[in-house]
Amino acid sequence: MYLHGTSKINANGHLEIGGKDVTDLAKEFGTPLYIVDEALVRQRASEYVEAFKASGLKFQVAYASKAFSVMAMCAIAEQEGLSLDVVSDGELFTALQAGFPVERIHFHGNNKTPDEINMALDAGIGCFVVDNFDELALLNALAGDKGKKVNILLRITPGVEAHTHDYISTGQQDSKFGFDLGNGAAKQAIEEALKLDNLVILGVHSHIGSQIFEVEGFRMAVDKVAQFAVSIREELNLTFKVINLGGGFGIRYVEGDTPLPVSEYVGAITDAIKTNFANADFPLPEIWVEPGRSMVGDAGTTLYTVGTSKNIPGVRKYLAVDGGMTDNPRPALYQSRYEAILANRANESAEETVSIAGKCCESGDMLIWDLELPKAESGDLLAVFCTGAYNYAMASNYNRIRRPAVVFVKDGEADLVVKRESLDNIVCNDVIPARLQKSPLAK
Ligand SMILES: Cc1ncc(COP(=O)(O)O)c(C=O)c1O
Ligand SMILES: N[C@H](CCC[C@H](N)C(=O)O)C(=O)O
Structure with a gap:
C-alpha cells in the first residue's frame, strides 16, 4: 500500500x-x-518555489487552478507565493473572491468570450495568454475601449508530442490550442501583435501535455521556444521577457507510475534555458510554469x-x-x-x-x-x-x-472548504414556466 x-x-x-x-x-x-x-499541497508548492530559487532565474510558479479551483485553494496558493492560471470567468471569479492578487493572475483559454475578457480587464489581471488571431484582435479592441494596455503571452504549439493520453496531449501541431511554430503562425502572431497598440508582448507560452514522466519533452520544448526567441529578436527586434513552459508534470497514481521529483523537472527546464541562452547578449527571460495536477x-x-x-x-x-x-x-x-x-x-x-x-x-x-x-x-x-x-x-x-x-x-x-451540495442546490436554478404550471404534473 x-x-x-x-x-x-x-x-x-x-x-x-x-x-x-x-x-x-x-x-x-x-x-x-x-x-x-494541506501539508502535502504546501510541500509541493514549496518544492517548485525552492527549485526555481536554486536555479537563480527569475520565475513565477502559477498554480493551474483548473485542477482544483476553490477559494481555499486560491488562499493557499497566495500564501505560498504562487501565481494563478485561470481559464474561465468562473475560475477568475473564484480567485477574485478569494482575494488573490490580480497582478499574479494569468488568463488562459482558446475561446475567451468578450464578457470574460472585459471582466478580466476590469479586474486588471496580470496577463492574458492569447491563443489565436481572433483573440488578438478582440483583446486589443476591448482593451482599447477601456483605454488600457494589457500584457500578453502568445501561446505557441511547439510541435512536441508528449507521451501521454491523446486527450491530454497539447503540444503537437494538430491541436486546438495556440499558434503553430512549424507553419509560421507563431511568428505571424507576433508580427500582428506588434501592430496592435493596446497589447504589450511579454513573451510566449508553451504547454505540451499532462501527466508527463520524462524531462525530454520539456527540454525539446525549451529548445524550440528558445530558438524562436532568438530568431524573433534578430528579425523583429523584440526580446521576450517571459517564457512560460506550462504544466504537465506527472504524479504517481498507481504502482508503475514513475514521476520525477519536482526539482528534476524544474532543473531540466532551467538548465535547458541557460544552455540555450548561454551566448545571448540580452537578459535571460523570466521562466513561468503552470503545474496543476502535481500541486494537488x-x-x-x-x-x-x-x-x-x-x-x-x-x-x-x-x-x-x-x-x-x-x-x-x-x-x-x-x-x-x-x-x-x-x-x-x-x-x-x-x-x-x-x-x-x-x-x-x-x-x-x-x-x-x-x-x-x-x-x-x-x-x-x-x-x-x-x-x-x-x-x-x-x-x-x-x-x-x-x-x-x-x-x-x-x-x-x-x-x-466546500459544503456538500444540498437537494435545494440541485433545483435552485430550475424554473417551471407559467404555462407548464397549469399542468397537473407541476403544482
Ligand atoms: C495551458 C495549461 N497550463 C497548465 C495546465 C496544467 O497541467 P497539469 O495539471 O498537467 O500540470 C494545463 C492542463 O491542464 C494547461 O492546459
Ligand atoms: N488541460 C490539460 C489536461 C487536463 C487533463 C485533466 N483534465 C485530467 O483529468 O487528466 C492539458 O490540456 O494538458
Whole structure:
C-alpha cells in the first residue's frame, strides 16, 4: 500500500490523513468526501518555489487552478507565493473572491468570450495568454475601449508530442490550442501583435501535455521556444521577457507510475534555458510554469461508503459505492487508474478481487477494475487515493447527484472548504414556466 503525504494507518487500523482519522471525518462530514492533505499541497508548492530559487532565474510558479479551483485553494496558493492560471470567468471569479492578487493572475483559454475578457480587464489581471488571431484582435479592441494596455503571452504549439493520453496531449501541431511554430503562425502572431497598440508582448507560452514522466519533452520544448526567441529578436527586434513552459508534470497514481521529483523537472527546464541562452547578449527571460495536477493531485483522497455488491460467479464481483463518475469522471474519460483501500480496515489482508462501481445509470460508471480488498461489507469505507486534481474540478450532477463536500485536513484539524451540495442546490436554478404550471404534473 502506497501512502501519500501525511497519510498513515493508525493504531485502530484506520486511515489517517493530516492527523485526522477518516472514520471520524466520515461521521462528521458524510460521504462521498474529498479530503485534501494541506501539508502535502504546501510541500509541493514549496518544492517548485525552492527549485526555481536554486536555479537563480527569475520565475513565477502559477498554480493551474483548473485542477482544483476553490477559494481555499486560491488562499493557499497566495500564501505560498504562487501565481494563478485561470481559464474561465468562473475560475477568475473564484480567485477574485478569494482575494488573490490580480497582478499574479494569468488568463488562459482558446475561446475567451468578450464578457470574460472585459471582466478580466476590469479586474486588471496580470496577463492574458492569447491563443489565436481572433483573440488578438478582440483583446486589443476591448482593451482599447477601456483605454488600457494589457500584457500578453502568445501561446505557441511547439510541435512536441508528449507521451501521454491523446486527450491530454497539447503540444503537437494538430491541436486546438495556440499558434503553430512549424507553419509560421507563431511568428505571424507576433508580427500582428506588434501592430496592435493596446497589447504589450511579454513573451510566449508553451504547454505540451499532462501527466508527463520524462524531462525530454520539456527540454525539446525549451529548445524550440528558445530558438524562436532568438530568431524573433534578430528579425523583429523584440526580446521576450517571459517564457512560460506550462504544466504537465506527472504524479504517481498507481504502482508503475514513475514521476520525477519536482526539482528534476524544474532543473531540466532551467538548465535547458541557460544552455540555450548561454551566448545571448540580452537578459535571460523570466521562466513561468503552470503545474496543476502535481500541486494537488496526490494530496487528495476520496472517501466513499460501500453499499451494494453483485457477484457474477466466474466473471467478477462488483462493489458499489455512494459516488462514482459524478465525483471522478477520469476512469470513464481517460481509462485512468487509481489505488484504494478499505479505510476502516486498513490492516486487514486482501481476500478477494472486486471492481468498484459508481451509482450512476451508466455502465461505464466504474472507478477501479480488479482491486484487491478484504471482504468488504455494506457500510465499510473505501478511500481512493490521488484524487486531488481534476476530480472535484470535473465533477458533475449527472443523475442529479449532489457534489460532495471538500475538507482540508492539517495537524489534526479538519476544515470544511466546500459544503456538500444540498437537494435545494440541485433545483435552485430550475424554473417551471407559467404555462407548464397549469399542468397537473407541476403544482
Ligand atoms: C495551458 C495549461 N497550463 C497548465 C495546465 C496544467 O497541467 P497539469 O495539471 O498537467 O500540470 C494545463 C492542463 O491542464 C494547461 O492546459
Ligand atoms: N488541460 C490539460 C489536461 C487536463 C487533463 C485533466 N483534465 C485530467 O483529468 O487528466 C492539458 O490540456 O494538458
